[in-house]
Amino acid sequence: MSDPLLKVTDLVVRYGRHTAVDRVSFEIHAGETLALIGPSGCGKSSTALATLALRRPAGGSVRFEGHELTGLRERELRPLRPRFQPVFQDPYGSLSPRLRIRDAIAEPLRAQRRPPATGQVETLMETVGLDTSLGDRLPHELSGGQCQRVGIARALAGEPRLLVLDEPVSALDPSVRAGVLNLLTALQEDRGLAYLFICHDLALVRHFAHRVAVMRQGRIVDTRPARELSLTALDSGPA
Numbered sequence: 001m002s003d004p005l006l007k008v009t010d011l012v013v014r015y016g017r018h019t020a021v022d023r024v025s026f027e028i029h030a031g032e033t034l035a036l037i038g039p040s041g042c043g044k045s046s047t048a049l050a051t052l053a054l055r056r057p058a059g060g061s062v063r064f065e066g067h068e069l070t071g072l073r074e075r076e077l078r079p080l081r082p083r084f085q086p087v088f089q090d091p092y093g094s095l096s097p098r099l100r101i102r103d104a105i106a107e108p109l110r111a112q113r114r115p116p117a118t119g120q121v122e123t124l125m126e127t128v129g130l131d132t133s134l135g136d137r138l139p140h141e142l143s144g145g146q147c148q149r150v151g152i153a154r155a156l157a158g159e160p161r162l163l164v165l166d167e168p169v170s171a172l173d174p175s176v177r178a179g180v181l182n183l184l185t186a187l188q189e190d191r192g193l194a195y196l197f198i199c200h201d202l203a204l205v206r207h208f209a210h211r212v213a214v215m216r217q218g219r220i221v222d223t224r225p226a227r228e229l230s231l232t233a234l235d236s237g238p239a
């Protein structure tokens with residue numbers, strides 16, 4: 001088998017004296033979805049933040065495309081960041097309220113000093129199923145589902161290999177969830193994207209993920225193929 005795209009080994013995240021993530025290890029290959037599940041407070045988001053190099057771990061290794069991310073300075077991380085991107089739960093909160101959709105999608109490229117080529121923003125909008133006429137609107141003029149598609153378009157702008165999806169559809173109306181998940185599935189098939197997928201909905205995890213890692217109290221206690229996930233996997237035990 002090829003080398004994993006992401007290899008996390010013995011990751012430790014602490015907040016003061018509290019250990020939120022305790023020697024967590026996992027790997028994700030190109031084109032694969034690994035779901036991270038577990039009770040509230042077990043350390044899923046902290047694992048995601050450290051994987052994204054948005055929180056410096058107290059120990060362990062995060063190896064992405066052969067680069068060891070821990071210990072890199074922000075200046076060294078900057079050129080790598082477009083390759084691993086987050087999509088967070090709150091579609092409105094992830095966007096600047098005063099930035100028009102067109103500029104919100106172009107923003108990550110400008111931050112990389114790579115202004116979008118003519119038509120690039122429109123292509124990204126079409127890729128995520130947004131009508132290009134929405135480019136002049138502000139986030140509050142869009143629905144939650146449309147905003148989450150903007151968030152995905154922003155994440156795609158730098159041609160990532162890995163998306164870290166932290167509860168990407170939990171805040172959405174059930175009627176629009178399937179559309180966003182179908183989009184993510186299609187993008188994975190087209191581009192071989194890898195996903196680290198944090199989700200509370202076990203039925204959805206079983207449908208969407210390839211493998212599942214179960215966290216409890218900062219540790220991964222089980223990893224298995226998603227189809228073998230019991231729908232009561234989270235019912236017992238402390239966070």
Ligand SMILES: Nc1ncnc2c1ncn2[C@@H]1O[C@H](COP(=O)(O)OP(=O)(O)OP(=O)(O)O)[C@@H](O)[C@H]1O
Binds near residue numbers: 038040042044045047
């Ligand atoms: N910024 C922070 N400062 C202090 N403690 C924190 C901080 N962020 C998280 N924690 C603590 O770390 C632990 C893990 O939190 P984390 O948010 O990673 O869990 P989670 O599994 O993602 O929870 P949820 O499903 O509720 O989002 C919890 O005990 C939480 O209170």
